[in-house]
Amino acid sequence: MTNTSHIRMPAIFFGHGSPMNALDDNAYTRAWEQIGLNMPRPRAIVAVSAHWYTKGTAVTAMEYPPTIHDFGGFPQELFDIRYPAPGDPALARRIQSLLSPVPVQLDTEWGLDHGTWSVLVKAFPKADIPVVQLSIDATQPNAFHLELGRRLSVLRDEGVLLMASGDVVHNLRTMRRGTTQGYDWAERFNTQVRDALMQGDNDKLVDYAAWGDDAALSVPTPEHFLPLLYIAGARRDDEDVSIAVDGMDLGSVSMLTAVVGKAA
Numbered sequence: 001m002t003n004t005s006h007i008r009m010p011a012i013f014f015g016h017g018s019p020m021n022a023l024d025d026n027a028y029t030r031a032w033e034q035i036g037l038n039m040p041r042p043r044a045i046v047a048v049s050a051h052w053y054t055k056g057t058a059v060t061a062m063e064y065p066p067t068i069h070d071f072g073g074f075p076q077e078l079f080d081i082r083y084p085a086p087g088d089p090a091l092a093r094r095i096q097s098l099l100s101p102v103p104v105q106l107d108t109e110w111g112l113d114h115g116t117w118s119v120l121v122k123a124f125p126k127a128d129i130p131v132v133q134l135s136i137d138a139t140q141p142n143a144f145h146l147e148l149g150r151r152l153s154v155l156r157d158e159g160v161l162l163m164a165s166g167d168v169v170h171n172l173r174t175m176r177r178g179t180t181q182g183y184d185w186a187e188r189f190n191t192q193v194r195d196a197l198m199q200g201d202n203d204k205l206v207d208y209a210a211w212g213d214d215a216a217l218s219v220p221t222p223e224h225f226l227p228l229l230y231i232a233g234a235r236r237d238d239e240d241v242s243i244a245v246d247g248m249d250l251g252s253v254s255m256l257t258a259v260v261g262k263a264a
Contacts (some may be wrong), residue, residue: 010261011162013235022118031245036123043159049115050166061092061106071249089132115165149233165228169254182248189218
């Protein structure tokens, strides 16, 4: 991982899937590892996670954000994981300024949830890069989240990696354990989203619900899809999108990871 601060940092959407990926070794976690190994070293990371879904917008602003184990029913080994990356209160205030007049609360109670640390423990296992996490305001329309991504994009020219973590398809009620074959509707929706993202068709991404039954089944609740809009918004007109890894876990959880800009 080189230290080249003059290079524009990428913006990356990670399909994080199960928290068990923090322990597992598979095609997805190996792709995350390679992203971390190959990209320029960020001076800091701004993370948008599906698992901090709030009323209003907030950003973690403490010196040492705790590792949050926001799940149940998993092995103790997973609960034992700590990701002790420092925070960056100055960056939190910078985000507050960039997003104005949107009110952004400086939060000292949340931390890093598994949407963030289960990926970062693979991509940046030393936990030595400052991380701040931005919440997703559940009260706002889709276009709001795209616009916040656009405003945050300037940070990429300041050595900051923008990462968003969710799942393009996330329907836990229809999961089928022991399969990597997706439902037809899940595969179709995932492909449509991937194509729209690569083509820069942000209007289509914002209006994903118009895609009918495939969208309704793939996104029964929006919190895992919305992080993608921050990365779509952060894309510049001259940038390509590449797919680091893709696939469908449990039949109805998309593992698509997409990189805006250069990650190597």
